[in-house]
Amino acid sequence: MxxxxxxxxxxxxxxxxxxxxxxxxxxxxxxxxxxxxxxxxxxxxxGGKDAFESLVRTILSQNTSDVASQPAHDALMERYGADGEVDEASASGVDLAAALADAEQSELAETISSAGLYNQKSAMIVGAAERVCEEYGGADGFDAFVRGEDPGEVREALLDIHGVGPKTADCVLLFAGGRDGVxxxxxxxxxxxxxxxxxxxxxxxxxxxxxxxxxxxxxxxxxxxxxxxxxxxxxxxxxxxxxxxxxxxxxxxxxxxxxxxxxxxxxxxxxxxxxxx
CATH class of the missing domain: 1.10.1670.10 (Helix-hairpin-Helix base-excision DNA repair enzymes (C-terminal))
Structure with missing residues (x-):
């Protein structure tokens, strides 16, 4: 197979x-x-993927091929993830949502340019990161919410984030939340x-x-x-x-x-x- x-x-x-x-x-x-x-x-x-990274991945994949969005995801993680350009004191426990909430949008747009529509997607990602930090305290809190709460409530909350449509919300529910029936x-x-x-x-x-x-x-x-x-x-x-x-x-x-x-x-x-x- x-x-x-x-x-x-x-x-x-x-x-x-x-x-x-x-x-x-x-x-x-x-x-x-x-x-x-x-x-x-x-x-x-x-199931089991990090919920916020899954959200970012799926935003990057909107209106483009997976072949184009994968390099954008890899570049984003290299720059803003645990191995990216973060303060040395917090490098081992970097919160991707916090890093992207503080990101310069023009810099993020350049980083994800291979995915297309990079100005729109960078604004969506920064906005989503700010929302996740404000409402869930960061990526870990968001991950716990996606995995632990009622799927209907999670889907509704995801759809309320600017730039998140039904397919994006469902991908987060499936690949991070591991929810059956999605x-x-x-x-x-x-x-x-x-x-x-x-x-x-x-x-x-x-x-x-x-x-x-x-x-x-x-x-x-x-x-x-x-x-x-x-x-x-x-x-x-x-x-x-x-x-x-x-x-x-x-x-x-x-x-x-x-x-x-x-x-x-x-x-x-x-x-x-x-x-x-």
């Missing part, structure tokens, strides 16, 4: 553990899809769920999330998210899904409605566009 790629910034090497789920009859087609993805890629549980929806998941018919063709990101979280057992939602992203990169791409090369080219062909895909004409449109034709 392939290893989860490091550039999958939502998941990655740390904060996850291999898991094995008993084979059985899936209760829904969405669960059947996730089971197939688990056999194709990986079955894992998530299925973050990025562009890959949004496209695939609607193309396969797992959600209505015109569903927005929140409607897709609600449908997947209702139809996929909680313990399978985490690897369903990361494996579906990988499937979107390798097979179910936006412009040329593998099914255009024939049924044998896609391992999930028999589970897919192919909404918006014209196999005969070899053309593809967004599922929402196909639904109004």
């Amino acid at each position: 392939p290893e989860e790629p490091r550039e999958n910034i939502s998941g990655g090497e740390d904060g996850s553990a291999a898991a094995v789920f008993e084979a059985g009859t899936a209760g829904t087609r969405a669960e059947a899809v996730v089971d197939e993805l688990g056999g194709l890629y990986w079955q894992k549980t998530y 299925f973050p929806v990025d562009t890959h998941v949004h496209r695939i769920a609607r193309r396969m018919g797992l959600a209505p063709a015109d569903a927005d990101h929140e409607a897709v999330r609600e449908r997947l979280e209702a139809d996929v057992p909680g313990e399978k939602c985490g690897f369903g998210h990361t494996a579906m992203i990988q499937f979107g990169r390798e097979y179910c791409t936006a412009r040329k899904p593998a099914c255009l090369d024939g049924p044998e080219a896609c391992p999930l062909y028999d589970l897919c409605d192919r909404v918006g895909v014209d196999e005969v004409g070899e053309s593809v449109v967004d599922p929402a566009e196909a639904a109004i034709r």
Whole structure:
């Protein structure tokens, strides 16, 4: 079974553990899809990442590829993390939230420039850091809140931070909080769920999330998210899904409605566009 790629910034090497789920009859087609993805890629549980660093990671990944956001994250941690340019007296116990709350925004923007939209993202990160320090006393307090409080309360608090949308909040809940039943929806998941018919063709990101979280057992939602992203990169791409090369080219062909895909004409449109034709 392939290893989860490091550039999958939502998941990655740390904060996850291999898991094995008993084979059985899936209760829904969405669960059947996730089971197939688990056999194709990986079955894992998530949790244990630092909550504030997860928040920063996901802000950096907004509107850009993981390949571009990973170097920005690494540069940020090198400059502001435990090994970065902090006072020698506190270097061993640096609080990333405190360091970023005090950061010069122009300097931070330069540091994360590879992620794109760096002026906006640097302002979001500084603002989030200030909020975390004010309300939770720093990164440790924020981490305890994310891991220990009611998931609905945590999600609401995260969404109240400027620059944090549903996908960002859900990634923090999943990869830091280790919460079952959280299925973050990025562009890959949004496209695939609607193309396969797992959600209505015109569903927005929140409607897709609600449908997947209702139809996929909680313990399978985490690897369903990361494996579906990988499937979107390798097979179910936006412009040329593998099914255009024939049924044998896609391992999930028999589970897919192919909404918006014209196999005969070899053309593809967004599922929402196909639904109004």
